[in-house]
Amino acid sequence: MTEIPLTHVLILSSLLFIIGFVGVVVRKNTLFMLMSLEVMLNAVGVAFIGAGSVWQEADGQIMFMLVLTLAAAEIAVGLALLIRMQRRYRTLNIDVLNQMKG
């Protein structure tokens, strides 16, 4: 019987999530933004696994797998975009891509 309260798992998840979030907002390098996104996705995974463990259900892990799939697809597209961006603009600075401004 472990004595890890669910609260702690959730706090871990929150912390990771917020670290990732701050990274996404602060970093201008798109590569780092992608990495921060990975951290955030991972944090979500922690929360799922924790919840699944509390209720002894496999659903948490399944959800984690879906998140994993999502991360894989996202990274594939994201990296391809990065490559494209590097070719076209010779930089990975995300602030260059601001043509959508109103």
Add this chain to the structure above:
Amino acid sequence: MSSLASIEGLFYLAATIAIVASLKVVTGKNTVHALLYLVISLLAVAVCFYLMGAPFAAGLEVIVYAGAILVLFVFAVMMFGLGIDETHNAPQSRGLSLWVGPVFLGLLLLIELIFVIGNSDLSLQLNNQIVDSKQVGMLLYGPYLLAVEISSFLLLAGLVAGYHYAKPESRGGRL
């Protein structure tokens, strides 16, 4: 206070490592170093998973996340020279002032989340029973079959999109 070797101790240690590594990822300057820190973070989380009674998830985390996705990252960085920008040219993210706003926002969010978590009377404890891969598999190919199919489509779409964007701009098509 139980010993470090106990399960709880290991969990908190892994969690601390994960957090510190993540912080290093976010604040790092060298791309490759940051990627390696990310690997460490993922591995630490994998340990947490294992300790939380999800060995299958932990395995997936190590194999797929750290093994496949991060390797993809490293490949991309190495092959297409994506790391150059950050390490050599761009003197960015240096000023502390840039960090103030987001960190403040992040802290605010954190406080809120902790407040929410603390307020809800979740006195639940984690169960040390292992949820093994068999259960996961039964469920995955039972009620979640549709989700699996959809994920496969998602991956296919990722594949197609990745191929489309990454191929050389032969006809001058726009981004």
Add this chain to the structure above:
Amino acid sequence: MSLLASLPLYPLLSFLILISFGKRLSWVMASWVSVGAMGAAAFCSMFLVNQLSTSDTSVITAHMWQWFSIGSAKVNVSFYLDALSAVMILVVTGVGFLIHLFAAIYMKSDENFTRFMAYMNLFIVAMLVLVLADNLVLLYLGWEGVGLCSFLLIGFWYQEKSNVLAARKAFIVTRIGDTAMVIGLFLLFKSLASLNIAEINQLAQTTISFTSNSMNAAHSDAYWAALLLLGGAVGKSAQLPLQTWLPDAMAGPTPVSALIHAATMVTAGVYLIARMNGVFLMAPEVMNYVAWLGGITLLIAGVAALAQNDIKRVLAYSTMSQIGYMMLALGAGAWSAGVFHLMTHAFFKALLFLTAGAVILALHHQQDIFKMGGLLKRLPVEATLFLVGLACLIALPGTSGFFSKEAIIASLWSSPTAGPSLWWCAILGALLTSIYSCRLFFLAFLGKARFPENLVISDHIETNKLLRGALFILALLSLFGGLVTVDLSSLFSSYKPSVVSSIDSPSWLHIVAIATPFIGIIFSWFYYRRYRIVTDEPLTASHSAWIVFCRNGLGFDTLYSTLLIKPYCFVAKLNKNDLFDQILMLIAWYVRIWRDILSVSQSGSLRWFAAAFGLSLVGLICVVTL
């Protein structure tokens, strides 16, 4: 189709032919068509008048079709010929025919000859409709039609800016009067429920609510209706306060001035008042205003005529002043005298204008009398004809003008709506008339020739018998037209019983009236001595402030310009961009401001969006948990 109905058709047909063939018609063809149509119309009207005077009925009518109906009242396209309109059609077609004949020769060399004759014909159509109309709406059609033709003919030489402006001025000033008249029509219809002229004249006397107003005894419907109709008459007949357009209208070709701005159109106002005598008799106050307007106008115009340099402008002011006489007569209730003067004036003023035109043409379009002089020797026939015209204008005994003007003056003293003061006005006016006539004659025909010596008097006027013939007929009419007594008294109703005259005319009035022109002539003989004798001293128009003031028509133009035109233009310019539009665009401006403010948030920066996402997450959690 009765003869009466066909009367305006001849000139209309001619107009249509001329306008559709345009310049393809040769001069001969065009003049045959237009003058011939006028001749036919003149003949036709003589026949009609003969028919009218010999038959028992006092009225000939022709109904064509129903135009429209206002409620139960029908507005027909119908003609109505009684003695009054008979006089008018005789003048219009007779004098019109002679002027057409003159114009065909006068305008021969103009490249737009057919267009000119077409307009003249159209004018006659409109004028005939005006005088023959049996209801006020049809009358208004003719009324506006003559206004439009007058506009077109004043601006006939449209390439000159001054002509264009004069045409516009004439149209708009008369339109102001017309609008008053239209409102008068509304009022008449409201109170009498009819727009038929004969019916109105009858109903006006019998409808009690029309003449007495329980709310406001002084200003009954009749008062307002008469006043508004007077507004129309004043505009058309160039009386105070809408007289300013007439002198400028002289920008048109001279036959136009003769036909429209002397003989026919400007007397339409007189005709209108005489026509609507039933209404005017019910409003003695308005009759009094009519008399006073006429009296003041004739004095003002007389003074202004004294200071003019342009031969046509002298005649224009003289026309204004003579119409003042007619108004005076109408105001005094001397309907027949007024209409009689209208007729004689048409004869002699047409003669004067046409002769002036001949002189102007002979001098190669020189109109300034200070650049004429000594023409008696060079153009003896024209000088004699002009003298005849002036004699009638001054009202020398025996001429037609004498009979008509005497009839007017005689009626004034004892009239309940005029009176001795207006009688004196008329006498003073007669004095002024003889003075300015003498001045004009002396300057133009006597004295030293002030045009260049080598100027060859162009002789195609000299030799043209037709042209001379037209002038001679007019001269004969002017001299002897007065012998035809026009007695229309049976047509007109008499005053309200409540208005009775208590003044008797003293016997010396006649003597004074007859003597006045001679006093004027004697005065001018001495006063304008330097104009009539041949001297070598140079003769120029005076430029003293008083003379210039009079020459400009006693400053009415300036007055209206500062009071009405400039403010209107100023307001128009000020608000060119439409105030309401600006106000509504404020809403658009407000929206745009918000767009600008909010679009700042759409920075296009991904990181910014991520931060916004975070912020809203914070907000959302706040809302959900708290």
Add this chain to the structure above:
Amino acid sequence: MMLTFIIFGLLLSGSIAWVTDNKVFAGIKFQAKWVSLLSVLALGSCFLLLVYFSNQNFQQLQLFERVSWISSLNIDYALALDTLSITLIVLTFILAVVCILVSWEEIQEKSGFYYFNLLATFSGVIGVFSAVDMFLFFFFWEVMLIPMTAIIAIWGHENRYFAAIKFFIFTQVSSLLMLVAIIAMAYIHQQQTGVMSFYYQDWLMLDIKIGVAQYLMLGFFIAFAVKLPSVPFHSWLPDAHTQAPTAGSVLLAGILLKTGAYGLIRFVIFLFPQASENFAPIAATLAVISILYGAKMAFAQSDFKRLVAYSSISHMGFVMLAIFSFNEIAYQGAIVTMVAHGLSSAALFSLAGMIYQRIHSRNLNDMGGFWQSAPRMGGFGLAFAAAAFGLPGLANFVGEFLSLVGAFQVFPIMVVFASLGLIGSAIYGMLLFQKTFQGVPLKQVQDLSVREFFICGSLLGLLVVLGFYPNIILGYAFGVFA
């Protein structure tokens, strides 16, 4: 069936014109303008035959179609005609021919799509004039609006987007007020009878409390007053008219403004007689202000089309004054003015288009002395300007005279002020004519071609015929008010 065929036939032939004006069909001599001209002529004669042979008493609304459309809300597809709408539909067909003829050479780009829009607008207008289900009416009201906006925005002059958007926003916002009123009416019907109804004849039976009716009336009134247009909602009109292509201006001034007047008569007056009678003094005041303000603004303009546009505001003021004086004579005047203004403003805008094609300017200061080189054009210009300032003998005079005589019985003082508009109209009419055709000849222009002569001649002919024999309309359309 026939009426539906006419409405949708216009849409269909518009689509044919659009499709055939294509590279694929370039080989076939099957031009969009011919398709649309012939179809408008054919459908117009269909309409006349329909009216002639239907043997019905059009003094009352005669129902032609009534099919359930959206049954859950009890919305029908219902079309009906009476003499008022027949008169206006005939006017629409006449001006439709004029519109197509003035675009004959002017529109070279995307002509297929252009004629589609034109015909779609006509079909919307005819729908508006014949719909008796209010939902359907609103639908056609929108159908009319959108292609018109496209015509302005695509084929207009230099400032066309602004004008098109302004036109769209004004009309749309105001018609939303009407939509609210329509839905409220349907709801009231449900409250009173238990079933929802959008059917016009049902609404006539309703007994609405005056307090409520006042607001509902105002909803309709504002929508139609914007369309009419009346001060202070008029400011879309000068921009839209000025920037639209010639046919667009003809269409706007000739027909679209009339839908506003039609709506005022059919819906505001008939549905809310008491409320609109209470409102009449305000409406009449607005009308008088429109008359005077329009005339004054027209005088201040230096743009030919803008001047005519403001004169339209002035003329439609007479219509509104007449409508709100609740007097038979004034109603007659309103109808004649509507038709006469439709013809005369169409004529002036066509003339503006013809001048624009020659000198590529609408500025009056660039014009002058055209009479010398183009006397026929000058003659027509004079006649149409004379129609605008209400010369007796042309149709406008009869309309304005009857309107004012009728209104004078009710609002004498206001009519006195409105009559000042006659002076104002003379001022701008003269300005227009003289600046264009008189003065020193600035340019030599070509005189009217046969096609242009036909347009001007037929419009002038109609104006003169109606001016001397207005009973053609009066005897016919007036029965509606009996």
